[in-house]
Amino acid sequence: MDLISNIAGVNPAELFQLPGSISARRIVVAMSGGVDSSVVAALAAASGAETIGVTLQLYDYGAATGRKGACCAGDDIRDARAVADRLGIAHYVFDHESAFREEVVDRFADDYLAGRTPIPCIRCNMGPKFTDLFAMARDLGADCLATGHYVRRFEGAAGPELHRAADPARDQSYFLYATTEAQLDFLRFPLGGLPKSETRRLAEAAGLRVAAKPDSQDICFVPDGDYARVVRQIRPEADAQGEIVHAESGAVLGHHRGIIHYTVGQRRGLEIGGQPEPLYVVGIAAEDRRVLVGPRRMLGVSAARIVETNRIGPIPDQPLMAKVRSLAKPVPVTLEGPLGDGAEATIRFSDPEYGVAPGQAAVIYAGERVLGGGWIASTTPAG
Incomplete structure (x- = not known):
């Protein structure tokens, strides 16, 4: 199976950014059971590197079977295992249901009760998906951990940099602003330069059963979109x-x-x-x-105070932009205070920004590069 030849001008070493002979490398792939991570596994296997797939089980297996729009549970685990079998790679499933509930689901409910608008996908990336998978990949002797996220990683003068995806419609950089420099040094994102249509074509070329599988929704543990029902189940006093x-x-x-x-x-x-x-x-x-x-x-605000901040690399001397919602366009801001190491900072908007909600994330960019960001704790009304 020669998938690499289907991507013009790209070779395995460039795709996974591993120097030397890639055949001597070991790549661990985070496999959720979706088409994106499955293609990453296929590309890693086709490169000649030893490839290991790892899936975190985040839900009760029986309850999640057959659910649509989820990930890391039920049919998704079976899909990941089937892809691994098709590729001839090792595949391991780790039970993380308890940790996921404590770190992500319970926090989601508590944020709503506190009047905040939570983003559990970022919490998941900060905890189970990167921190825990990172440790597992290290324990397995991997040279890198590869995921199906649509972002790009470049080697800059001061170390690895995180950039927005080449396809703006698929960009997931907002959800990855909390990636640490140490994690970014070890992480790889092979799909960041591809459109989704190319990813599906590669899945078909590899004969993967997930080639036409629908994308998972953002909040995987709320498959029907009824956030309030989930919160009530966890915190009955929410009514x-x-x-x-x-x-x-x-x-x-x-x-x-x-x-x-x-x-x-x-x-x-x-x-x-x-x-x-x-x-x-x-x-x-x-x-x-x-x-x-x-x-x-x-609703217009002139500034937002952000907490638990993270910084990826140095802050350049150039205009900064920020996104305060996942689907919002970046807008010009100035940054006041230190960014990183959990410090607090303030971002000031050039023009009033609307719909800025405590609990959401503010992600700061310099051009295409992600500088980091933090959680919105409070806002200053405009005017």
Whole structure:
């Protein structure tokens, strides 16, 4: 199976950025059971390197069987094993259900109860997917850990750099800002320069059963999109009702069925008619169980304080951009304070930014390069 020849101008050493003879190398591939990580495994195997697939089981196997839009459970584990068998590589499954629940799922529920808008995918990358897999790959004597993320890794003058994917529609750099320099030195992202259509073509060329498998959704443990149901299952007290209050006048406009149903920037689902202008959720006072609403102009913020920051390489002397939501476009910012080592910093927006929610991440870029970022702890209203 000669997949490498199907990518013009790329050889195995370049694809996995391993110097010397790649046939003497050992590559561990994080296999979720999806098409992306399966193609990475196929490319690694085709390169001549010794290839080992590793899958983390993050859910109860029986309960997850047959679920669509998940990963690392049930049918996905079977798909990963079938791909490994097809490629003739070793494949190991490690039970991480308990750690995943504590580090990701419970934190997800607690963030909603605290009035924050969580991003469990970043928490998962910070914990089970990179920290734990990193240690496993080291224990297996690997030269690198390869994943199916759509980002690019380059060797810069000061060490490895993390860059956005070549295909903007597939870029996953927002979710990987917390990657440490030590992790980036060991990680490889072979798909970062490819469009998704090419990845699927390679899967078909390799005869992989997952070639046409749908992409998994962002929050894998909420397959039906009902976040509130998941939170209620973990924290039954999440259904506590409260008031919907106008943030300017203080008037009580209605009552809600639990703050877990609301997030900053939300307009639908408020069920408070008869207002002179459209109202949005502009804040959540979790301690009082109050949902604060106001006109769109109240969503504008001039700055955000970020905590638990991470930095990847030096901060260059050039204009900086930041993304404050995964689907948002990067906007110009200035950075105040140190970035990295868990320090706090402030980003100031050149123009008011809307829908900036505590609990989300602010990821900072210099051009295509990811500099790091942090969790949004609070915001400063514009004007």
